[in-house]
Amino acid sequence: MAKVSMTVNGKSVSGEVEGRTLLSTFLREGLGLTGTHVGCDTSQCGACVVHIDGKAVKSCTTFAQDVAGAEVKTIEGMANTDGSLSTIQQAFQDHHGLQCGFCTPGMVMSAAALLADNPKPTEAEVRHHLEGNICRCTGYHNIVKAVLAASGQDVGQIAAE
Amino acid sequence: MYNFEFVKPSSIAEAVKALAEDGAQPLSGGQTLIPTLKQRLNQPDMLVSLTGIAEMKGIKAEGGALVIGGATPHAAVAAEAAAHYPALAALAGNIGDPAVRNRGTIGGSLANNDPSACYPSAALASGATIVTDRREIAADDYFQGMFATALDEGEIITAVRLPIPQKAAYVKFNQPASRFALTGVFVAKFADGVRVAITGASNDGVFRWAEAEAALSANFAPEALEGLSLSGDNMISDLHGTGPYRAHLCKVLAKRAVAAA
Numbered sequence: 001m002a003k004v005s006m007t008v009n010g011k012s013v014s015g016e017v018e019g020r021t022l023l024s025t026f027l028r029e030g031l032g033l034t035g036t037h038v039g040c041d042t043s044q045c046g047a048c049v050v051h052i053d054g055k056a057v058k059s060c061t062t063f064a065q066d067v068a069g070a071e072v073k074t075i076e077g078m079a080n081t082d083g084s085l086s087t088i089q090q091a092f093q094d095h096h097g098l099q100c101g102f103c104t105p106g107m108v109m110s111a112a113a114l115l116a117d118n119p120k121p122t123e124a125e126v127r128h129h130l131e132g133n134i135c136r137c138t139g140y141h142n143i144v145k146a147v148l149a150a151s152g153q154d155v156g157q158i159a160a161e
Numbered sequence: 162m163y164n165f166e167f168v169k170p171s172s173i174a175e176a177v178k179a180l181a182e183d184g185a186q187p188l189s190g191g192q193t194l195i196p197t198l199k200q201r202l203n204q205p206d207m208l209v210s211l212t213g214i215a216e217m218k219g220i221k222a223e224g225g226a227l228v229i230g231g232a233t234p235h236a237a238v239a240a241e242a243a244a245h246y247p248a249l250a251a252l253a254g255n256i257g258d259p260a261v262r263n264r265g266t267i268g269g270s271l272a273n274n275d276p277s278a279c280y281p282s283a284a285l286a287s288g289a290t291i292v293t294d295r296r297e298i299a300a301d302d303y304f305q306g307m308f309a310t311a312l313d314e315g316e317i318i319t320a321v322r323l324p325i326p327q328k329a330a331y332v333k334f335n336q337p338a339s340r341f342a343l344t345g346v347f348v349a350k351f352a353d354g355v356r357v358a359i360t361g362a363s364n365d366g367v368f369r370w371a372e373a374e375a376a377l378s379a380n381f382a383p384e385a386l387e388g389l390s391l392s393g394d395n396m397i398s399d400l401h402g403t404g405p406y407r408a409h410l411c412k413v414l415a416k417r418a419v420a421a422a
Contacts, residue, residue, distance in 0.1 A: 002167070019167035019208065020198070043196050044338075046260060055236070055263040061195045062264060065167045066188075066210050110259065131340065132258025 004068045008033070009077030017064045024048045026064035027074060035075040035105050039134070046133035049106040049113075050074045056113035058132075075105035078112065088112055088150040095155070097146035099137035106133050111147045120151055123158075162198045169210040173217065173319055177294050179209045180315035187211055187317050189232055189269030192261050217268070217319050220245075225325055231268025231292075231318040238267060248329035248422070249287075252279050252347070255333060257340050268318035274366055276307045276397065277341040279333060281367035284321060285358035286329070286347035292320040307366045326351050328381070330421035332414045334361075336401055344407050346414040348422055354378040357415060362407045364395050373415055383416035 004021075005014035008031060015030040027033045027050070038060050039047035048060040051073040078086050085093065088111050098104045107130065114121060114129040121129070126147045127140065135143060141158075149155045170176040179185055184206025188194055197203050211217060217232040220241045227246050229238060239254035239262065256262055256270075256279050270280040271291060284291070284300045291298040293316050303311045312318070326349035333345035342361035349356045355377040357370045376385040390412060393405030402410070 019165045020162045022195075041199065043192060043261070046258070049260050052263075056260045057263050058260045061192060063167060063188075063191070063195070063208075063210075066169065066191070066212060068169070113259065129259055132260050 002065060004064050006068060006070050006072055008072045009074060019063070019065065021064045022060055023050070023052075023062045023064045023067055023072070024059035027059060027072075030064075033074050033076050037102055037105055039102060039106075044132075044134065045103065045106070046110060046130075047103050047106040049109040049133065051109060051113060054113075054116070056110050073109075075108060078108060086112075088115070088147070091146040091150035092143070095142050095146040095149055097138075097143040098135075103133060103135045103137075107135070107143055111150065114147070115151055120153060121147070123148060163201060163204045165205050166207040167210065168207060169213045171213050171215070173214060173294050173317070176209055176211060176214060176317060177315070179207070180317070182207055185209055185315070187272070187315075189266040189272070190234060190264040191269075192257065192265040193269070193273050193275065211268070211317060212266075222325075223322075227323045227325060229267050229321050229323070231320055232266050233268075235262035235265050235267070235270075246323065246325050246329070248326075248331050248347070248349075249283055249323065252283050252331040252333075255279070255340075267321055271303075271321065272310065272312060272318055274304060274308055274310050275341070276363070276366045277336070277339075277343070277345075277361040279331070279342055279345055279360060282342075282345055282347035282358040282360040283331065284323065285367050285369060286349040286356045287323040287326065288349075288351070288356060289324070290322040291318055292322060293317060294319055297322075301369075304367050307364065309366070324351070326356075328422040330418040332418040332421060334410055334414060336361075343401055344410040344414060346411060346418050348377070348415060348418040350377070350381055350422060355381060359411050359415075362391075362396050362411055364397055370411065370415070373412075377419060381419060381422075383419045386412055386416050386419070 001016045037047040039045035043061040050059045186205040188208040217230040235253045235256045243250035289300045329349040331347040333342045336343040344361040357373045391408040393408035396404035396407040398404040
Protein backbone atom coordinates (compact mmCIF):
# COMPACT_ATOMS: atom_id res chain seq x y z
CA MET A 1 0.00 0.00 0.00
CA ALA A 2 1.10 3.53 -0.71
CA LYS A 3 -0.27 6.90 0.29
CA VAL A 4 -1.73 9.01 -2.50
CA SER A 5 -2.80 12.64 -2.28
CA MET A 6 -4.65 14.78 -4.79
CA THR A 7 -7.18 17.58 -4.97
CA VAL A 8 -10.73 16.41 -5.66
CA ASN A 9 -13.40 19.03 -6.32
CA GLY A 10 -11.24 21.66 -4.69
CA LYS A 11 -10.48 19.70 -1.50
CA SER A 12 -7.16 18.10 -0.61
CA VAL A 13 -7.67 14.38 -0.06
CA SER A 14 -5.42 11.42 0.56
CA GLY A 15 -5.74 7.70 1.11
CA GLU A 16 -3.96 4.36 1.09
CA VAL A 17 -4.02 2.59 -2.29
CA GLU A 18 -2.45 -0.42 -3.98
CA GLY A 19 -0.51 -0.20 -7.22
CA ARG A 20 -3.51 -1.56 -9.09
CA THR A 21 -6.06 0.82 -7.50
CA LEU A 22 -7.87 2.63 -10.29
CA LEU A 23 -8.83 6.28 -9.94
CA SER A 24 -12.50 5.23 -10.21
CA THR A 25 -12.03 2.81 -7.29
CA PHE A 26 -10.26 5.45 -5.20
CA LEU A 27 -13.01 8.00 -5.86
CA ARG A 28 -15.89 5.62 -5.21
CA GLU A 29 -14.57 3.36 -2.45
CA GLY A 30 -11.87 5.53 -0.91
CA LEU A 31 -13.69 8.85 -0.94
CA GLY A 32 -17.33 7.72 -1.20
CA LEU A 33 -17.83 9.79 -4.36
CA THR A 34 -20.13 7.32 -6.08
CA GLY A 35 -21.37 9.79 -8.68
CA THR A 36 -18.55 8.57 -10.93
CA HIS A 37 -20.05 5.44 -12.43
CA VAL A 38 -18.28 2.33 -13.66
CA GLY A 39 -20.30 0.97 -16.54
CA CYS A 40 -18.20 -1.36 -18.66
CA ASP A 41 -14.84 -1.41 -16.87
CA THR A 42 -13.32 -2.04 -20.32
CA SER A 43 -12.61 1.60 -21.28
CA GLN A 44 -15.46 1.82 -23.75
CA CYS A 45 -18.55 3.36 -22.15
CA GLY A 46 -17.32 6.66 -20.69
CA ALA A 47 -19.60 6.59 -17.61
CA CYS A 48 -16.49 7.04 -15.43
CA VAL A 49 -15.18 10.19 -17.14
CA VAL A 50 -13.74 12.79 -14.75
CA HIS A 51 -11.46 15.76 -15.34
CA ILE A 52 -7.77 15.56 -14.45
CA ASP A 53 -6.12 18.98 -14.59
CA GLY A 54 -9.01 20.06 -16.80
CA LYS A 55 -8.84 17.16 -19.26
CA ALA A 56 -11.57 14.52 -19.59
CA VAL A 57 -10.22 11.03 -18.87
CA LYS A 58 -11.65 7.60 -18.08
CA SER A 59 -11.09 7.12 -14.36
CA CYS A 60 -11.45 3.34 -14.78
CA THR A 61 -8.44 3.39 -17.11
CA THR A 62 -6.15 5.53 -14.96
CA PHE A 63 -4.27 4.42 -11.85
CA ALA A 64 -4.84 6.49 -8.72
CA GLN A 65 -1.09 6.75 -8.09
CA ASP A 66 -0.51 8.02 -11.63
CA VAL A 67 -2.52 11.18 -10.89
CA ALA A 68 -1.05 11.91 -7.46
CA GLY A 69 -0.96 15.66 -6.96
CA ALA A 70 -3.44 16.35 -9.76
CA GLU A 71 -6.60 18.45 -9.67
CA VAL A 72 -9.51 16.05 -10.16
CA LYS A 73 -13.07 17.14 -10.81
CA THR A 74 -15.99 14.73 -10.61
CA ILE A 75 -19.72 15.09 -11.15
CA GLU A 76 -20.04 15.96 -7.45
CA GLY A 77 -18.02 19.10 -8.17
CA MET A 78 -20.19 20.28 -11.07
CA ALA A 79 -23.06 22.01 -9.28
CA ASN A 80 -22.88 25.72 -8.54
CA THR A 81 -21.57 26.75 -5.11
CA ASP A 82 -25.12 27.46 -3.89
CA GLY A 83 -26.10 23.87 -4.71
CA SER A 84 -28.12 24.70 -7.80
CA LEU A 85 -27.47 22.72 -10.98
CA SER A 86 -24.79 23.99 -13.35
CA THR A 87 -25.85 25.15 -16.81
CA ILE A 88 -24.99 21.79 -18.39
CA GLN A 89 -26.76 19.76 -15.69
CA GLN A 90 -29.84 22.00 -15.92
CA ALA A 91 -29.87 21.59 -19.70
CA PHE A 92 -29.84 17.78 -19.34
CA GLN A 93 -32.89 18.09 -17.07
CA ASP A 94 -34.69 20.63 -19.27
CA HIS A 95 -34.18 18.65 -22.47
CA HIS A 96 -34.65 15.20 -20.98
CA GLY A 97 -31.08 14.22 -21.80
CA LEU A 98 -31.29 11.07 -19.73
CA GLN A 99 -33.53 8.15 -18.96
CA CYS A 100 -31.98 5.80 -16.41
CA GLY A 101 -29.19 8.30 -15.70
CA PHE A 102 -26.37 5.80 -15.44
CA CYS A 103 -24.29 7.34 -18.24
CA THR A 104 -25.16 10.92 -17.26
CA PRO A 105 -22.18 11.72 -15.01
CA GLY A 106 -19.80 10.81 -17.84
CA MET A 107 -21.92 12.64 -20.41
CA VAL A 108 -21.91 15.81 -18.30
CA MET A 109 -18.16 15.65 -17.68
CA SER A 110 -17.41 15.05 -21.37
CA ALA A 111 -19.80 17.83 -22.39
CA ALA A 112 -18.15 20.23 -19.92
CA ALA A 113 -14.72 19.43 -21.39
CA LEU A 114 -16.03 20.04 -24.90
CA LEU A 115 -17.64 23.39 -24.05
CA ALA A 116 -14.50 24.55 -22.23
CA ASP A 117 -12.51 24.05 -25.47
CA ASN A 118 -15.22 24.87 -27.96
CA PRO A 119 -17.96 27.09 -26.47
CA LYS A 120 -20.25 26.96 -29.55
CA PRO A 121 -19.91 23.49 -31.08
CA THR A 122 -21.94 22.34 -34.06
CA GLU A 123 -24.22 19.34 -33.71
CA ALA A 124 -21.67 17.24 -35.63
CA GLU A 125 -18.91 18.33 -33.26
CA VAL A 126 -21.00 17.41 -30.22
CA ARG A 127 -21.72 13.97 -31.66
CA HIS A 128 -18.05 13.41 -32.54
CA HIS A 129 -16.96 14.50 -29.07
CA LEU A 130 -19.41 12.16 -27.35
CA GLU A 131 -18.26 9.09 -29.32
CA GLY A 132 -16.67 7.66 -26.19
CA ASN A 133 -19.80 8.03 -24.06
CA ILE A 134 -22.34 5.29 -24.52
CA CYS A 135 -26.03 5.62 -23.57
CA ARG A 136 -28.19 2.50 -23.87
CA CYS A 137 -31.57 4.06 -23.03
CA THR A 138 -32.45 7.13 -24.98
CA GLY A 139 -30.43 7.29 -28.08
CA TYR A 140 -28.35 10.42 -28.18
CA HIS A 141 -30.73 12.98 -29.60
CA ASN A 142 -31.76 14.71 -26.38
CA ILE A 143 -28.25 14.49 -24.97
CA VAL A 144 -26.89 16.33 -28.01
CA LYS A 145 -29.75 18.82 -27.74
CA ALA A 146 -28.95 19.43 -24.06
CA VAL A 147 -25.28 20.08 -24.82
CA LEU A 148 -26.17 22.49 -27.61
CA ALA A 149 -28.66 24.26 -25.34
CA ALA A 150 -26.03 24.49 -22.58
CA SER A 151 -23.77 26.25 -25.07
CA GLY A 152 -26.44 28.93 -25.42
CA GLN A 153 -27.54 27.91 -28.91
CA ASP A 154 -31.15 27.80 -30.01
CA VAL A 155 -32.36 24.20 -30.11
CA GLY A 156 -35.96 25.05 -30.99
CA GLN A 157 -35.45 23.77 -34.52
CA ILE A 158 -34.24 20.35 -33.36
CA ALA A 159 -37.26 18.07 -33.08
CA ALA A 160 -37.72 16.06 -29.89
CA GLU A 161 -37.55 12.30 -30.32
CA MET B 162 -6.20 -7.36 -12.00
CA TYR B 163 -3.14 -8.79 -10.22
CA ASN B 164 -1.42 -6.34 -7.95
CA PHE B 165 1.97 -4.77 -8.68
CA GLU B 166 4.23 -2.08 -7.33
CA PHE B 167 3.72 1.34 -8.94
CA VAL B 168 6.56 3.78 -9.45
CA LYS B 169 6.56 7.14 -11.20
CA PRO B 170 10.05 8.43 -11.99
CA SER B 171 10.61 12.03 -13.10
CA SER B 172 13.54 11.44 -15.47
CA ILE B 173 14.46 9.03 -18.27
CA ALA B 174 17.52 7.88 -16.31
CA GLU B 175 15.40 6.95 -13.28
CA ALA B 176 12.88 5.15 -15.50
CA VAL B 177 15.59 3.10 -17.21
CA LYS B 178 17.02 2.16 -13.81
CA ALA B 179 13.60 1.09 -12.50
CA LEU B 180 12.95 -0.94 -15.65
CA ALA B 181 16.13 -2.93 -15.08
CA GLU B 182 14.37 -4.67 -12.15
CA ASP B 183 12.99 -8.15 -12.78
CA GLY B 184 9.32 -8.07 -13.73
CA ALA B 185 9.23 -4.31 -14.31
CA GLN B 186 7.27 -2.98 -17.30
CA PRO B 187 6.74 0.54 -18.63
CA LEU B 188 3.31 2.19 -18.46
CA SER B 189 2.54 5.13 -20.71
CA GLY B 190 -1.06 6.35 -21.10
CA GLY B 191 -2.32 2.87 -20.22
CA GLN B 192 -5.24 2.92 -22.64
CA THR B 193 -4.30 -0.53 -23.92
CA LEU B 194 -2.22 -1.86 -21.05
CA ILE B 195 -4.78 -1.24 -18.28
CA PRO B 196 -7.61 -3.14 -20.07
CA THR B 197 -5.08 -5.94 -20.73
CA LEU B 198 -4.16 -6.07 -17.03
CA LYS B 199 -7.83 -6.18 -16.07
CA GLN B 200 -8.22 -9.31 -18.18
CA ARG B 201 -5.21 -10.81 -16.38
CA LEU B 202 -3.40 -11.22 -19.69
CA ASN B 203 -0.30 -9.64 -18.21
CA GLN B 204 1.24 -9.83 -14.74
CA PRO B 205 4.00 -7.29 -14.10
CA ASP B 206 5.68 -7.10 -10.68
CA MET B 207 6.19 -3.40 -11.15
CA LEU B 208 4.77 -0.72 -13.45
CA VAL B 209 7.01 2.21 -14.24
CA SER B 210 4.86 5.17 -15.25
CA LEU B 211 6.39 7.33 -17.98
CA THR B 212 3.82 10.12 -17.69
CA GLY B 213 5.72 12.16 -15.11
CA ILE B 214 8.85 12.64 -17.22
CA ALA B 215 8.86 16.22 -18.51
CA GLU B 216 11.69 15.58 -21.02
CA MET B 217 9.46 13.01 -22.79
CA LYS B 218 6.60 15.41 -23.45
CA GLY B 219 6.02 18.06 -26.08
CA ILE B 220 6.28 18.75 -29.78
CA LYS B 221 8.85 20.81 -31.61
CA ALA B 222 9.65 21.50 -35.26
CA GLU B 223 13.32 20.89 -36.00
CA GLY B 224 14.89 21.18 -39.45
CA GLY B 225 12.00 19.91 -41.59
CA ALA B 226 10.91 17.34 -39.03
CA LEU B 227 8.61 17.18 -36.03
CA VAL B 228 10.08 15.79 -32.85
CA ILE B 229 7.40 14.46 -30.52
CA GLY B 230 8.16 13.29 -26.99
CA GLY B 231 7.25 9.65 -26.40
CA ALA B 232 4.85 10.49 -23.55
CA THR B 233 2.95 13.15 -25.52
CA PRO B 234 -0.78 12.36 -25.57
CA HIS B 235 -2.73 12.12 -28.82
CA ALA B 236 -4.77 15.23 -27.97
CA ALA B 237 -1.61 17.33 -27.71
CA VAL B 238 -0.39 16.03 -31.09
CA ALA B 239 -3.82 16.79 -32.61
CA ALA B 240 -3.63 20.38 -31.35
CA GLU B 241 0.06 21.24 -31.63
CA ALA B 242 1.11 19.38 -34.79
CA ALA B 243 -1.70 20.93 -36.87
CA ALA B 244 0.36 23.93 -38.01
CA HIS B 245 3.35 21.77 -39.05
CA TYR B 246 2.02 18.39 -40.17
CA PRO B 247 -1.78 18.53 -40.63
CA ALA B 248 -2.16 14.90 -41.74
CA LEU B 249 -0.48 13.69 -38.56
CA ALA B 250 -2.59 16.01 -36.40
CA ALA B 251 -5.76 14.77 -38.10
CA LEU B 252 -4.74 11.16 -37.48
CA ALA B 253 -4.09 11.87 -33.80
CA GLY B 254 -7.43 13.67 -33.48
CA ASN B 255 -9.32 10.59 -34.62
CA ILE B 256 -7.74 7.95 -32.41
CA GLY B 257 -10.25 6.40 -30.00
CA ASP B 258 -12.35 9.07 -28.32
CA PRO B 259 -11.51 12.36 -26.54
CA ALA B 260 -10.85 10.75 -23.14
CA VAL B 261 -8.54 8.14 -24.70
CA ARG B 262 -6.71 10.91 -26.59
CA ASN B 263 -6.06 12.77 -23.34
CA ARG B 264 -4.19 9.78 -21.86
CA GLY B 265 -2.92 7.59 -24.70
CA THR B 266 0.54 8.50 -26.03
CA ILE B 267 2.44 8.24 -29.30
CA GLY B 268 5.27 6.30 -27.65
CA GLY B 269 2.85 3.85 -26.07
CA SER B 270 1.09 3.25 -29.37
CA LEU B 271 4.34 2.66 -31.26
CA ALA B 272 5.76 0.39 -28.53
CA ASN B 273 2.59 -1.72 -28.54
CA ASN B 274 2.43 -1.86 -32.38
CA ASP B 275 -1.17 -3.03 -32.50
CA PRO B 276 -1.82 -4.26 -36.07
CA SER B 277 -4.83 -1.91 -36.31
CA ALA B 278 -3.38 1.16 -34.56
CA CYS B 279 -3.12 4.42 -36.49
CA TYR B 280 0.31 5.78 -35.45
CA PRO B 281 2.45 2.95 -36.89
CA SER B 282 1.24 3.89 -40.39
CA ALA B 283 2.21 7.54 -39.85
CA ALA B 284 5.65 6.63 -38.52
CA LEU B 285 6.35 4.20 -41.37
CA ALA B 286 4.98 6.44 -44.14
CA SER B 287 6.90 9.44 -42.81
CA GLY B 288 10.15 7.47 -42.62
CA ALA B 289 10.30 8.37 -38.94
CA THR B 290 13.13 7.71 -36.54
CA ILE B 291 12.21 6.08 -33.23
CA VAL B 292 14.43 7.56 -30.54
CA THR B 293 14.90 5.40 -27.43
CA ASP B 294 16.82 5.77 -24.20
CA ARG B 295 19.80 4.06 -25.86
CA ARG B 296 19.70 4.41 -29.69
CA GLU B 297 17.82 5.60 -32.78
CA ILE B 298 15.88 3.13 -34.94
CA ALA B 299 14.62 3.79 -38.47
CA ALA B 300 10.89 3.04 -38.85
CA ASP B 301 11.74 0.60 -41.66
CA ASP B 302 13.69 -1.51 -39.13
CA TYR B 303 11.46 -0.86 -36.14
CA PHE B 304 8.16 -2.58 -37.00
CA GLN B 305 8.68 -6.34 -36.94
CA GLY B 306 5.19 -7.85 -37.16
CA MET B 307 2.00 -7.90 -35.14
CA PHE B 308 2.75 -6.46 -31.65
CA ALA B 309 6.47 -6.96 -32.39
CA THR B 310 9.09 -4.19 -32.56
CA ALA B 311 12.85 -3.76 -32.47
CA LEU B 312 12.66 -2.58 -28.83
CA ASP B 313 14.66 -4.59 -26.31
CA GLU B 314 13.38 -5.51 -22.87
CA GLY B 315 13.18 -2.35 -20.74
CA GLU B 316 13.95 -0.02 -23.68
CA ILE B 317 11.66 3.01 -23.87
CA ILE B 318 10.70 5.34 -26.70
CA THR B 319 11.74 8.80 -25.55
CA ALA B 320 10.83 10.62 -28.79
CA VAL B 321 9.76 10.15 -32.38
CA ARG B 322 11.25 12.23 -35.19
CA LEU B 323 8.95 12.51 -38.21
CA PRO B 324 10.18 14.18 -41.40
CA ILE B 325 7.42 16.48 -42.68
CA PRO B 326 6.26 15.52 -46.19
CA GLN B 327 5.34 17.96 -48.97
CA LYS B 328 1.86 16.42 -49.05
CA ALA B 329 0.24 13.73 -46.93
CA ALA B 330 -3.07 12.27 -45.84
CA TYR B 331 -4.32 9.43 -43.70
CA VAL B 332 -7.65 7.81 -44.49
CA LYS B 333 -9.07 5.41 -41.96
CA PHE B 334 -12.02 3.09 -42.41
CA ASN B 335 -13.38 3.19 -38.87
CA GLN B 336 -14.26 0.05 -36.97
CA PRO B 337 -17.09 1.90 -35.22
CA ALA B 338 -17.18 -0.12 -32.00
CA SER B 339 -13.48 0.05 -31.16
CA ARG B 340 -12.65 3.15 -33.24
CA PHE B 341 -9.45 1.42 -34.31
CA ALA B 342 -8.76 1.33 -38.04
CA LEU B 343 -10.54 -1.55 -39.73
CA THR B 344 -7.98 -0.59 -42.36
CA GLY B 345 -6.08 2.68 -42.67
CA VAL B 346 -3.72 4.07 -45.32
CA PHE B 347 -1.15 6.83 -44.83
CA VAL B 348 0.29 8.38 -48.00
CA ALA B 349 3.25 10.79 -47.76
CA LYS B 350 4.88 12.57 -50.71
CA PHE B 351 8.49 13.67 -50.26
CA ALA B 352 10.87 15.35 -52.73
CA ASP B 353 12.55 11.99 -53.35
CA GLY B 354 9.41 9.84 -53.66
CA VAL B 355 6.16 8.68 -52.14
CA ARG B 356 5.75 6.35 -49.16
CA VAL B 357 2.53 4.41 -48.54
CA ALA B 358 2.00 2.61 -45.22
CA ILE B 359 -1.00 0.46 -44.38
CA THR B 360 -2.38 -0.53 -40.99
CA GLY B 361 -5.27 -2.81 -40.05
CA ALA B 362 -4.72 -5.15 -42.97
CA SER B 363 -1.75 -7.50 -42.86
CA ASN B 364 -1.23 -10.36 -40.42
CA ASP B 365 2.34 -9.02 -40.22
CA GLY B 366 1.19 -5.62 -38.94
CA VAL B 367 1.88 -2.28 -40.61
CA PHE B 368 3.58 -2.53 -44.02
CA ARG B 369 4.66 -0.46 -47.02
CA TRP B 370 2.95 -1.03 -50.35
CA ALA B 371 5.94 -0.89 -52.70
CA GLU B 372 4.03 -1.05 -56.01
CA ALA B 373 1.79 1.84 -54.97
CA GLU B 374 4.82 3.86 -53.89
CA ALA B 375 6.47 3.36 -57.30
CA ALA B 376 3.28 4.25 -59.20
CA LEU B 377 2.62 7.35 -57.08
CA SER B 378 6.24 8.50 -57.25
CA ALA B 379 5.83 8.59 -61.05
CA ASN B 380 2.37 10.14 -60.97
CA PHE B 381 0.88 11.40 -57.69
CA ALA B 382 -2.77 10.91 -58.65
CA PRO B 383 -5.47 8.41 -57.60
CA GLU B 384 -5.58 7.01 -61.18
CA ALA B 385 -1.97 5.89 -60.84
CA LEU B 386 -3.19 3.08 -58.56
CA GLU B 387 -5.82 1.86 -61.04
CA GLY B 388 -4.06 -1.27 -62.31
CA LEU B 389 -2.66 -2.34 -58.93
CA SER B 390 -4.01 -4.85 -56.46
CA LEU B 391 -2.94 -6.51 -53.21
CA SER B 392 -3.49 -10.16 -52.37
CA GLY B 393 -5.84 -10.94 -49.47
CA ASP B 394 -3.94 -14.14 -48.63
CA ASN B 395 -1.99 -12.80 -45.66
CA MET B 396 -4.55 -10.22 -44.58
CA ILE B 397 -6.40 -10.13 -41.26
CA SER B 398 -9.68 -12.00 -41.56
CA ASP B 399 -12.27 -11.59 -38.80
CA LEU B 400 -15.98 -10.99 -38.30
CA HIS B 401 -15.56 -7.38 -39.43
CA GLY B 402 -14.02 -8.20 -42.79
CA THR B 403 -12.28 -10.93 -44.76
CA GLY B 404 -8.72 -10.78 -46.06
CA PRO B 405 -9.79 -10.02 -49.64
CA TYR B 406 -12.15 -7.30 -48.34
CA ARG B 407 -9.26 -5.64 -46.49
CA ALA B 408 -7.03 -5.98 -49.57
CA HIS B 409 -9.70 -4.18 -51.57
CA LEU B 410 -9.98 -1.48 -48.88
CA CYS B 411 -6.23 -0.84 -49.07
CA LYS B 412 -6.55 0.32 -52.66
CA VAL B 413 -9.77 2.27 -52.16
CA LEU B 414 -8.37 4.10 -49.14
CA ALA B 415 -4.99 4.71 -50.80
CA LYS B 416 -6.78 6.43 -53.70
CA ARG B 417 -8.82 8.52 -51.27
CA ALA B 418 -5.67 9.46 -49.36
CA VAL B 419 -3.91 10.60 -52.53
CA ALA B 420 -6.96 12.68 -53.47
CA ALA B 421 -7.07 14.21 -49.98
CA ALA B 422 -3.32 14.94 -49.72
